[in-house]
Amino acid sequence: MNEIRTLHQEEISESMALSQFAFQYKLSAEEQAERDRLADPKKIWGYFVEEKLAAKLHIHDFHTWVNGQRFAMGGIAGVATWPEYRRNGMVAKLLIQALKVMKEQGQTLSFLAPFKFEFYRKYGWEAYIDYLKYEIPADKLPRFQASEGSSVIRVTKDMELINPIYEKYAGQFNGMLERDAEWWNTKHFKQKDGTVALYVNAQGEHTGYVFYQVKDSTATIHEMVFLNEDARRGLWKFIADHDSMITKVEIKAPSDDQLPFLVHDPKFKQEKITYFSARIVDVEAFLAEYVFETRTEADPVYLRISDPHADWNDGVYCLNFTGSGEKAHVTKLAERELPAEELILSCSIQTLTALFMGYQEAGFLARIERLQGSQELVSRLEAAIGRRTTYLADFF
Structure with a gap:
């Protein structure tokens, strides 16, 4: 008999064995015990064949x-x-099955x-x-000057100290993780060696940090976070001051980063x-929570979404705006409530995700025929969607 279900505690070791085989790594006995804990x-979730774990995620x-x-x-x-x-x-x-579970748990995105x-x-x-990966020789590192009265201080790996900076930074992008103490301490800090240095501006405010490691003449920047240009320049000066002990710096940055200029x-x-993929799990709930741009006209937008693997998303949605840059009133329409076809924009769940995550614009998606509808409707939708860079500094 075949079945899909969550694992029992005693099946965790088999799940770990499958992960190690599939992803080609080996845990020590100590690491295995920590993962089990x-x-x-x-x-x-496992797919079981005759009570034997065959696949999981x-x-x-x-x-x-x-x-x-x-x-x-x-x-x-862990698929x-x-x-x-x-x-x-x-x-x-x-x-x-995961889509059904996430919908039930109120997870509108995946x-x-x-x-x-x-x-x-x-x-x-x-x-x-998409993210940028830089490899910068030491002689090409930025030649910035730090602001008078500012400083960079090395600190312990303390999430209470740097998480407030991270959250202000992360909230500027689409797609960054909210990190809790467990994530900071068991993933971010524990799985990477290195030093944390905090940027303090002339007013004594913490406006940036860098988490980095120097090894084999290479400075690997695990993460550089800055809330303004002052912090960026101060942190890069700090890294450049390592030039006597390094030959290059390796760092990743958001796709719109302007350091080369x-x-x-x-x-x-x-x-x-190109890095991660996203999916809208529950269209109606996601659209109801999304914050749209300020609109000067209040005409509704109608979206027809096709989703062959999550039938609750299939259908036409009416988005009514208040005109104040807030959330829209979202209604999934019954067949008898549908407007004229020329008033509807149509797309797949993949296209809707790329659009509302901010990865692609409505005009481009229309030109490549992944968004169908009149140019007027496409322009109206594009004006309503926020423009933010997509980024993810983590991995899971």
């Missing part, structure tokens, strides 16, 4: 920001199948790191992040990498 079997409870609004998000991770069970549709069934983008696109997830010689290695 932290793992919550109720968040791991994890659903993590996260929150993220989109257009300044906090959303509950289900993070899909794996033993080789003898592959290509039997087990992962597909687990993903569909993120995952795809091993292959086209695979997860079949089930409604769409790319939503600011330095004296921008001819260094710059790579653009």
Whole structure:
């Protein structure tokens, strides 16, 4: 008999064995015990064949920001199948079950790191992040001057000290994780070696930090967070002052980062990498929470969404705006309530996700025929959607 269910505590070790096999890593006995202690079997869904675990995935409870609004998000991770069970549709069934579970849990969004983008696109997830990866030789590091009265101080790995800075920074983007103490201490700090340095401006305010490691003549910047240009310049001066002990700096940055324009010689290695995928799990609930831009006209927008793997999303939605840059009143229409066809914009769940995450604009999606409707309607929708860079500094 085949079944899909959450794991029992005694099945955690088999789940860990599958992960180590599929993702090709090996845990020590101490690491295995720590993972067993932290793992919550109720968040791991398995596909069982004759009571044997054949495939599984994890659903993590996260929150993220989109257009300044906090959303509950289900993070899909640890998707794996033993080789003898592959290509039997087990992962597909687990993903569909995960969508139902996340909807029930009020998680209107889902993120995952795809091993292959086209695979997860079949089930409604769409790319939503590009980031920049820099490799900067020491002689091309920024030559910034720190502001008078400011300082950079090395501090302990204290989330209480730096999380307020992180949250102000993260809220400026679409798609960053809200980090709790467990995430800071068991993921972010514990899994990376290095030093934390805090930027303090002339007024004594904490406006940035850098978490980095120097090893083998390379400074690896795990994370650089700055709330303004003053903090950016002060932190980069601090890193540049390591030039006697390093040959290069490696760092990743948001896709709209402007560091190359600011330095004296921008001819260094710059790579653009497509990273995570996102999916709207519950269209009606997501649209009801989304904060739209201020509108000068109050005509409603009608959206027809197709979602073959989450039938609760299929249908036409009416978005009525207040004109004050707040949330819209969202109604899923019955067949008898539908407006004339020429008043409706149509797209798939993937396209809707790329659009509302801010990864692609409505005009572009219309030009490539992934958003169907009149140019007037496309322009109206584009004006209502916020413009923020998508970014994710974490991995899960």
